[in-house]
Amino acid sequence: MSTYSIKDLEQLSGIKAHTLRIWEQRYNLLSPKRTETNIRFYDDDDLKLILNVALLNDNGFKISKIASMDMGDIREEVMKLTERSLTHDDQIHALTICMIEMDEERFEKVLSTNIIKLGFEQTMLNIIYPFMSKIGVLWQTGAINPAQEHFISNLVRQKLIVAIDGQVSNGTGKKFLLFLPEGELHEISLLFASYLIKSKGHKVIYLGQSTPNEDLLSVYKVHSPEYLLTVITTSPSSEYAQDYINALADRFSQSQILVTGYQVIGQDLVFPANVKQMNYIRDIKELLEEIEQVPQEK
Template identity: 55%
Template sequence: MSVYSIKDLEHLSGIKAHTIRIWEQRYDLFSPQRTATNIRFYNEQDLKLILNIASLKNHGHKISKIVAMPQNLLEEEVKRVGFGSKSYEDQISALTLAMIDLDEEVFNFTLDQCTEKLGFEQAMMNIIYPFMRKIGILWLTNSINPAQEHFISHLVRQKLIAATDLAEVNKNGPLCLLFLPEGELHELGLLFANYLLRAKGARTIFFGQSVPLDALEEVYHKLNPNYVLTAMTTAPEPSEVQTFVKRLGNKFKNSTVYITGSKVIGQSLKLSDNVRVMNQFEDLAELTRGVKEYSS
């Protein structure tokens, strides 16, 4: 079973740690265990409770009324107020609960409802991406069971591939190659970029995880793409990032190269004239504007 710090509860629920401590003392909400150094930690049931409380609080329920509800009524009320809700936070909480319970049906239902209301692109930008960012932080701090993270990543991956398959291919659009460097396995962001580019009128070739740069260079000269896009979150090693970025600029000098990920965002890197850093998903708008101008 996964365990969470009080900061994890704050991070996932949006309720300040100080407030959680007050509620814990005033209403006897939790019975947290403690580490050998006397630091509180919480279990999955505690996380589910604080997420449910946050959801009802966001809909105007008073904390004194919430804590008086029996568990079954609390969960029913959360479902009632959450069904049809337009709040992004409500949807993110629902996805988090589905992750905790490994409930594929609830996850798919929630995401399908979001997609129906917002469209796939906006559902990804406003719900799935913030959700995965929260989960990613928990994964990096070992607060979440890796099986839960893989479970959710697999479901999101399926949705992205299905949506990309439905996007009409523009045979006259600019060509974009997408790949992850050797050792890099986190592909969801790049899969979303692949979907978005294709939906906006680009032709895309997705090479996936852990691609050797020399192997990619061989096909690059055959394809002559307009854009190359890659992401670096766990690879290459910090001492090798600058060299790798320089190689990208040199090997793909006839294309505009977009790079993103924690290895490059906010770093002091020397970039070739043809290399751009994307700081967030919203920066894909710059690339897709270029696609639209190229296609028109």
């Protein structure tokens, strides 16, 4: 069983800690436990409840009404909402609940419904990718545990691999070499980038997780790609990210290197001339659109 502080509940639900305390006192909505040293904490059941409460409250349910409902009624109303609501925030909230409860069937239903309504690419851009970015930060801060993060990541990964297999390159586009640094295992952004690149007719050489430098260099020599793309989420750490980027720029000086990730975005880094920071996955989409326009301008 995981334990959470009130700040963790705030991060996961979006409800201010001050508001949670008021609801706790006024409506007995939560029942915090205490450690042997008298520090308040909350458990998985408290988190599930507050996530459901937040979703209902965001959709017009008064807190006094929610407090009078039992868990069965709350869950039923949440399911009704997520099935008919098209707002991205509501869908992200629903997926967060699925993650906490490790409810694979429900996660699959939410994801499939959105793909049918919005299409795969828009579902990824507007719901899954922001959701994965959110839980990535929560994992970094310890608000969720590795098991929850792995559970969701593997489900999303399966969807992406199926979608990527459905894309066929015509052989006339650019070559992109996609990889993660040694020790880096967070693959979702890289897989989605692969999907986007292949969907535009370009060729992807996909090396995936934790690519040794020697393997990267040997594949590069064989394929001579115009672009290299990597995502730095945890490895190398922020203190070594600049050195790693500089080494990539020197080693692959004939190619454009695209970098993104938690250890890159918002950091005080200097990017060599052949390195471009991607602040968001949409930056990759915009780059692909620019590449498409180049032949038309000549």
